[in-house]
Amino acid sequence: MKFKSMYVLLAAAFASLSLAAQAFDPITVQDIRVEGLQRTDPGTVFNYLNVKVGDRFDQAQASEAIRSLFTTGFFDDVRIEVDGNILVITVEERPTVAQINVNGAKMLEKDQVKAAFKGQNLAEGRIFQQEVLEAAVNELKQQYFARGRYSVDVKTTVTKLDRNRVGIQIDITEGDVAKIKAINFVGNKVFSQSDLVARMSLTTPTWMTWYTKSDQYSKQKFSGDLEAIKSLYLDSGYLNFAIESTQVALSEDKADMFLTINLREGDLYKVGEVTFAGNFSLPTAELEKLVTAEKGEVFSRENINKSTAAIIERLGVEGYAFPNVNAVPTIDEEHKTVAFTFYIDPGKTxxxxxxxxxxxxxxxDQVLRREVRQMESAPYDLAKIKRSKxxxxxxxxxxxxNIDTPVVPESVDQVDVNINVVEKKTGNLNFGVGYGQGEGAIFQASVSQANFLGTGKRFAADINTSQVSKTFSLSMNNPYATPDGVSFGWTAYLRDTDPGEMDLGQYKISSKGVGFNFGMPTTEYNSLGLSVNVENMQFDTTKDSPTYVLDYIKEFGDSTMIYSLGANWGTDSRDSATFPTKGLLLKTSAEIGVPPSDINYYKLNFQSQYFYSLPxxxxxxxxxxxxxGYGGVYSGSEDYPFYKNFYAGGVNSVxxxxxxxxxxxxxxxxxxGGSTRFVNNFEVYVPVPGMKDDKSMRLSAFYDAGNIWTYDQNIDFTSLQQSAGVGFTWISPIGPLKLIYAYPINAAPDAKKQSVQFQIGQIF
Structure with missing residues (x-):
């Protein structure tokens, strides 16, 4: 059979097409035959041909058909021939990817590498295209570059397999992370090199960068650092400051990076007149108190932003959900001052x-709603919404x-308060091991559910053991036993204590008890608590036990029953419970033994912690x-019970x-121990050098003073035992770690000094 053939080649980028065979006359298609298909459905070819039986077909249509079939990416070769009036399409399909193997990936998981390839349309089961493979490799390199691995090398091997398939081998040599060798500033006169570098999260290598990784270049971190430097100048009065250019250079071996930042500092500006304009509902005197920028002081962008935010927040308290406040500057170049007019448009209530x-x-729902201070069908109050969060x-x-306040459709004076929460797991099954000098090795296991069945109630079961004490306890607390926020809880425990392990004498105490507690809020931030406790204590002594213990047991027996009432009050305005930088914590508590207790006693405790950020x-x-701490007896009791004594000394006191x-x-x-306790600590916390803004560790220098007095001793503050030293605290993955070096200043002759002290894990 003789064919008139037309062979059309697709040039690179489909710039032009040429016919390899002689021209043919247009035909009327009587049939279409497709050859060479293995996986592709014939219907796919017919869709891209744009011709059907009975149509006229010429060379221009043939060129367009070939172009369309090539652009599918399914074929390596396409030929169109005619046999009489029969159209014959012959294709050579591209292979599919049978498997992708990744070797050498350590920084990235193999699944991450494959996910990156899949994002570039390269995955097992898909059609193989060389250009897609190259794009995927480039994307993979970019991911390594973003992690500082500029010397990464990626080699690919494509192996043909049976049934028109290929296997792809990816061999990765990750190389070393490029370190920042130098950071240079050009044009700085106001601030020194060290002052500017101190504002950056990126650093040159230091003794701690193995942990912080701050010497590894990151484009995102560098952008943030440039903004931090800009803020430093703008907050210091340099209104026209600009970063004119930056250079990031890489050494030839791609191991070192050099950062250069070119600055234009400009002139120093001070604040001129501050005025207000617009339709504001607050008295001018009140607005002036909200503005922290005062005439004559150095201009600070931060103060202007804080002032604007304070005015917006104050208007929000008045019911204006969407106030518009703009601080418009007027610059006096001659006198180098900048005046501000705060244009205020509160909008509608x-x-x-x-x-x-x-x-x-x-x-x-009710667990969340009872914490929300903003009420429905009530005026909008930003302060209440923030407190709700x-x-x-x-x-x-x-x-x-997250809380947002969208406008109600078709109502300009109403908003909805949408509260979006992401729940986290509140049930814990924990096992832990710690060590504390004084407590020895500690094993702790607990099962707790802070949000029991979604009701907000807390249930816990704890086991804690150390050389000093072993405790087993169960507890439950309902923070909203009444709709008004009165809480109720109970606890039951068994505890064995061996004071001999702390050099307090050779005797043991076994106790078991149950307690009930009540709490109620007195203000938004303060709370009052009450408790009722019943405890039975058994004493196990030997002939070597302390005399005061033996005398007590001789008078009252080797077991005692205690019925006690307790009350506590506290307030907490600290900005963090872990590493506070400002605020006040106050706690007071009282405990009293009541009839029919074997002895009538009382204990009073007070603690005040004040934190202040130094300028x-x-x-x-x-x-x-x-x-x-102070304890005593009443109603005929003469001896204060030794098992209620206070103690001091150690990592957490003196x-x-x-x-x-x-x-x-x-x-x-x-x-x-004794019935009176006094402890005083002065401490200055500083960041660990080289750790920048790391929140998990800090250093400190401290001065401690404290002592214990017995019930029949006079309190003498001249007898305070004092010490000074330095400390290191780290919130490690296994729990808090404290390392202390202290020098006892005026230790008594019989004092038990311990200059180096440490504690690992949480002590319960």
Whole structure:
């Protein structure tokens, strides 16, 4: 059979097409035959041909058909021939990817590499295209570049397999991370090189960069650092400051990076007149108090932004949900001042139509709604909305809490409050091991559910063991036993204590008890608590036990029943419970033994912790802690019970002295504790050099003073045991770690000094 053939080649980028065979006359297609297909459905070819039986077909249509079939990416070769009036399409399909093997990936998981390839349309089961493979390799390199691996090498091997398939081998040599060798500033006169570098998260290698990785270049971090430097100048009065250019250079071996930042500092500006304009409903005197920028002081963008935010927030308290406040500057180049006019448009007062809650799949709606201070059908109040978010976050049931206030459609004076939460797992099964000097090795296991069945109730079962004590306890707490926020809880426990392990004398105490507690809020931030407790204690002594213990047991027996009432009050304005930088923590509590207890006693406790951010370039925090404890007896009781004694000394009170060792001693030299306790700590916290803004560790310098007095001793503050030293604290993955070096200043002759002290893991 003789064919008239037309062979059309697709040039690179489809710039032109040429016919390999002689021209043919247009035909009327009587049939279409497709040859060479293995996987592709013939219907796909017919769709791209744009011709059907009975149509006229010529060379121009043939060129267009070939172009369309090539652009599918399915074929390596396409030929169109005619046999009489029969159209014959012959194709050669591209192979499919049978498998992708990745070797040498350590920084990235193999699945991450394959996911990156899949994003470039290269995956097992898909059609193989060389240009797609090259694009995928380039994308993979970019991911390594973003992690500082500029010397990465990626080699690919494509192996043909049977049934028109290929296997792809990816061999990765990751190379070393490029380190920042130098950071240079050009044009800086106001601030030194070290001052500017201190503002950056990126650094040159230091003794801690193995941990922080801050010497590894990141484009995103570098952009943030440039903004931090800009903020430094703008907050220091340099209104026309600009970063004119930056250079990021890589050494020939791709191991070192060099950052150069060219600055134009400009002139220093001060604040001129501050005025207000617009339709504002607040008195001018009140607005002036909200503005922190004062005439004559150095211009600070931060102060202007804070002032604007303060005015917006204050208007929000008045019910204006969408106020518009703009601080418009007027620059006086001659006198180098900048005046500001705050243009205020409060908008319309707004009310809240509905409060909608989303994302609480487990937690019941009422658990969230009882924490919300903004009410439905009430005036909009930004302060209440912000406080609602704080209270929801304090529940610790959610990893995210977001609140937005969209306008109600077709109503300009109403908003909805939409609360979106992301629940986190609140059930814990924990096992832990720690060590504390004074407590010894500690094993801790607990099962707890902070949001029991989504009701907000807390249930916990704990086992804690150390050389000093072993405790087994169960507890339950309902923070909203009444709609008004009165809480109720109970606890039951068994505890074995061996004071001999702390050099407090050779005796043991076994106790079991049950307690009930009630709490009620007195203000938005303060709370009052009450408790009722019943405890039975058994004493196990030997002939070597302390005399005061044997005398007590001789008078009252080797077991005692205690019925006690307790009350506590506290307030907490700290900005963090872990590493506070400002705020005040106050805690007071009282405990009293009541009839039919075997002995009538009382205990009073007071603690005050004050945190203050020092006005220094680096984030230094001053802390002043005072703890007072006093115990006594009443109603005919003569001896204060030794098992209610206070103790001091150790990592968490007066450092440099052995745990519990301060105060009077018995005839055998054992610490007795006492009925009066005083501890005072002054401490300055500083960041660890080289750690920048790391929030998990810090250094400190401290001065401690404290002592213990017995019931029949006069309180003498001249007898305070003192120490000074330095400390290191790290919130490690296994729990808090404290390392202390302290020097006892005026240790008594019989003091049990301990200059190096440490504690690992949380002590319960």
């Amino acid at each position: 707004t009310s809240v139509r509905r409060i909608n809650i989303y994302g609480n799949n487990l937690t019941k 704080e209270r929801l976050q304090q529940l610790d049931f959610f990893s995210e809490v 220094t370039k680096k984030p230094y925090t001053f802390m002043w802690n005072i703890e007072l 450092r440099g002295y052995k745990s519990g060792s301060l105060g009077p001693r018995d005839n055998a030299g054992n610490s007795m």
